Structures are given as C-alpha cells and as structure tokens.
Amino acid sequence: MALGKDYAHQQCSIARALEIVGERWTLLVVRDAFYGVRRYSDFLAHLGAPRAVLAARLQALVDAGVLDRRRYRESPPRDEYVLTARGLALWPVLWALGAWGRAELPGTLPMRHFHHADCGTELGPLGECPACRAPVAPADIEMRPGTGLDPDPADPVGRALLAPRRLLVPLDPTGA
Amino acid sequence: MALGKDYAHQQCSIARALEIVGERWTLLVVRDAFYGVRRYSDFLAHLGAPRAVLAARLQALVDAGVLDRRRYRESPPRDEYVLTARGLALWPVLWALGAWGRAELPGTLPMRHFHHADCGTELGPLGECPACRAPVAPADIEMRPGTGLDPDPADPVGRALLAPRRLLVPLDPTGA
DNA sequence: CTCGTCGGTTCGGTGATTGAACCATGACTC
DNA sequence: GAGTCATGGTTCAATCACCGAACCGACGAG
Numbered sequence: 001m002a003l004g005k006d007y008a009h010q011q012c013s014i015a016r017a018l019e020i021v022g023e024r025w026t027l028l029v030v031r032d033a034f035y036g037v038r039r040y041s042d043f044l045a046h047l048g049a050p051r052a053v054l055a056a057r058l059q060a061l062v063d064a065g066v067l068d069r070r071r072y073r074e075s076p077p078r079d080e081y082v083l084t085a086r087g088l089a090l091w092p093v094l095w096a097l098g099a100w101g102r103a104e105l106p107g108t109l110p111m112r113h114f115h116h117a118d119c120g121t122e123l124g125p126l127g128e129c130p131a132c133r134a135p136v137a138p139a140d141i142e143m144r145p146g147t148g149l150d151p152d153p154a155d156p157v158g159r160a161l162l163a164p165r166r167l168l169v170p171l172d173p174t175g176a
Numbered sequence: 177m178a179l180g181k182d183y184a185h186q187q188c189s190i191a192r193a194l195e196i197v198g199e200r201w202t203l204l205v206v207r208d209a210f211y212g213v214r215r216y217s218d219f220l221a222h223l224g225a226p227r228a229v230l231a232a233r234l235q236a237l238v239d240a241g242v243l244d245r246r247r248y249r250e251s252p253p254r255d256e257y258v259l260t261a262r263g264l265a266l267w268p269v270l271w272a273l274g275a276w277g278r279a280e281l282p283g284t285l286p287m288r289h290f291h292h293a294d295c296g297t298e299l300g301p302l303g304e305c306p307a308c309r310a311p312v313a314p315a316d317i318e319m320r321p322g323t324g325l326d327p328d329p330a331d332p333v334g335r336a337l338l339a340p341r342r343l344l345v346p347l348d349p350t351g352a
Numbered sequence: 353c354t355c356g357t358c359g360g361t362t363c364g365g366t367g368a369t370t371g372a373a374c375c376a377t378g379a380c381t382c
Numbered sequence: 383g384a385g386t387c388a389t390g391g392t393t394c395a396a397t398c399a400c401c402g403a404a405c406c407g408a409c410g411a412g
Contacts, residue, residue, distance in 0.1 A: 011287050011325050013277030014207050014270055031190050040390055050370050055391060076378045086280045092272040094190055100269055101189030104262045111187050149187050216359055226401050231360060252409040
C-alpha cells in the first residue's frame with residue numbers, strides 16, 4: 001500500500017500504527033505468529049497468501065521490529081520468524097478485532113475459545129480473566145477449538161491448530 | 177481489496193472482521209466518525225483520501241451496518257454518516273491500535289489525550305478509567321490535544337479538532 | 353441567469369496483488 | 383555422483399485497486 005507516503009500527514013497514533021500493520025495480510029501473519037506459526041512454509045500453507053506477498057510482509061514486519069528473524073538450524077540453514085516484545089504488544093489489537101467479529105458479525109459459530117491457562121477460566125470481552133480480574137498475557141492463554149471450526153482443514157497447519165494449545169508455543173505441523 | 181473473496185476460507189473472527197474494516201482508509205473513516213465527523217466533505221478534508229475511495233468506503237460501511245446514513249436536511253437534501261451500535265463497538269479496536277502506536281512506535285510526542293469525562297482522569301492503557309476502575313464508553317470520553325499535534329492544520333476539520341471535545345459530538349467546522 | 357457548494361461519478365495513469373512458474377541451496381537416496 | 387525432494391524464496395505477466403484531476407447534477411444565493 002505504501003502507506004507511509006499517504007498516511008504521513010496524519011497526526012494520529014492510529015494512522016501510524018496502520019502504516020505498519022494496516023496492509024493486507026499483515027495482521028493475519030501476526031495472528032498466526034501468536035498461534036505458534038514460525039516458518040515461511042507454514043505461514044504460506046495456513047494463510048493462502050501469494051508467496052511474494054508473504055515474503056514482503058515478513059520482511060516489512062522484521063524491518064518494523066514486530067518480528068525477529070533468527071537462525072534455528074545451520075545445516076541446512078533455516079530461519080524462523082518470532083514475535084518481538086513490540087509484536088507481543090499487538091495482542092490487544094488482535095483480541096479487540098476478534099471480539100468485535102465474534103460479537104457483531106452474525107451467523108457464525110464460535111471458532112476458537114481462549115482461556116486463562118492458570119485457572120482455566122474463559123477470557124472476558126476485554127481479554128481479561130474474569131476470575132483473576134486481571135489482564136492475561138498471551139503466553140498465559142490457552143486456545144481451544146470451537147464448534148464453528150472446520151474439523152478437517154486441508155492444510156497441515158490448520159490441522160495442527162485444532163488441538164488445544166497455548167499461544168506462542170512453536171507449531172510443528174509434522175508432529176500432529 | 178475484495179477481501180471477501182480471499183479471506184473467506186479463513187476460519188477466524190479476526191479475518192472476518194478484517195474483511196469489513198481491513199481495507200485501506202476504512203479504520204480512519206471510523207476513527208473520524210468517533211471524533212464527530214459526519215459529512216462527506218469533512219471526511220474528505222480531514223483524511224485526504226481520493227473522493228472515489230471515500231465514497232466506496234462509506235457505502236461499504238453502511239452496507240456492513242457500521243455506519244448509518246440518514247437525512248438531516250431536506251432542502252437541499254443532505255445526508256450524514258453516523259456510527260451504529262455495531263460501529264460504536266469498534267472503539268476497543270481503535271483504542272488498541274492507538275495505544276500500540278503510542279507505546280511502541282518511537283520518536284513522536286503524544287498527539288491526543290483521552291480522559292474520562294465524568295471525573296477527568298486520563299484513561300489507562302486498556303481504555304479504562306484508573307480512578308473508577310471501569311471501562312469507559314466512547315460517549316463518556318473527552319479528547320484533549322497533545323503536544324505532538326500540529327497547532328495550525330491546513331484543513332478546517334483539523335482545526336476544529338484542536339479544541340477539547342467529547343467523542344461522538346457532531347463536528348461543525350464552520351463554527352470553529 | 354450565473355455563481356458557488358455539496359456530494360458524488362468518471363476517467364486515464366500508476367502502483368500493488370495475484371497465481372504460476374522458476375530457481376538456489378542443501379539433504380537424502382540409490 | 384546423478385536424481386529427487388523440501389525449503390524459502392524470486393521473477394513474471396495479468397489483473398485489480400488506488401490515485402489525482404476533471405466532470406456532473408441538484409440546489410440555493412445573489
């Protein structure tokens with residue numbers, strides 16, 4: 001989108017945030033990173049985005065300091081993309097979007113449920129734990145499948161994400 | 177973006193939300209609606225988006241039930257775009273984006289401050305009132321200019337938004 | 353009757369996105 | 383060491399969205 005050019009004159013933190021995460025596919029890449037996806041091929045399989053776009057988005061997110069690209073194996077050389085602290089701080093944005101989609105867009109069953117891993121309570125509308133009355137960090141959230149989820153997705157990443165799992169735990173589609 | 181086509185297979189509330197508000201300019205239109213902007217020409221002056229794009233976004237938001245288009249004068253016929261309940265529910269999304277931009281993107285002064293109108297306390301990072309310890313509805317938020325704001329914007333809408341004002345109160349650029 | 357405003361639509365040019373094909377590296381197999 | 387496969391991209395033509403500028407119709411004012 002080349003947002004930097006067009007939103008530059010906007011005197012607004014929202015516009016500045018959208019310059020970074022407002023492009024097509026970008027927030028879905030970040031969402032998958034929270035779900036534990038780390039590798040190019042897994043993002044590709046789960047998102048269905050064109051390869052060139054995915055490569056551009058990953059690079060832009062690394063440049064923006066949202067993702068960190070790091071070598072996890074030397075031979076053959078393989079890199080993975082991991083959320084930085086700045087990327088982890090995007091969780092409230094994803095939560096707010098998901099909560100709005102669940103509450104305001106009719107005609108669908110719940111896709112995924114999010115629980116406070118420590119106590120098992122399902123998170124409230126603001127992403128907080130109603131039992132502990134405190135905000136819950138992404139690392140302390142357990143994701144469980146809902147009734148609206150396709151029980152047999154075509155891609156291996158989607159299948160691996162059917163199991164209850166904690167956010168941010170690295171995904172291994174082959175092991176599922 | 178024609179998101180409906182491409183995100184359709186995504187089993188995710190976030191993706192469904194982005195189908196509606198994920199396009200370029202869309203969330204900035206909604207932001208301006210919270211600031212009190214209601215008329216086509218005011219959106220145009222404040223956003224700087226191309227006229228055709230703005231018309232398409234307004235229509236899409238009306239179709240999605242986020243904005244309501246209603247006649248406020250018969251002669252000459254004039255319509256205004258007002259947030260519906262579904263649109264008002266988007267406030268947490270805008271707040272989360274703005275909070276992330278303020279906290280994580282370095283090198284700028286605060287643009288705007290948001291206070292609980294009832295008690296005057298500045299809102300906390302989750303959009304809640306630290307004094308009252310409760311979430312604050314958009315209608316109860318007062319917006320005050322920050323030091324990072326351009327003190328003399330070119331467009332009349334930007335000038336009208338320099339004064340402290342409550343969210344959702346209709347904007348009248350000519351009266352400022 | 354002319355001018356100005358408002359709320360758009362239309363238009364040609366430019367830039368981004370898409371799907372498909374291709375490629376480089378390294379491991380694994382025979 | 384030749385062939386094959388997996389990974390992680392890049393390249394390419396075609397399409398689509400976006401852009402700025404111009405135009406248009408309804409209406410009111412002078």
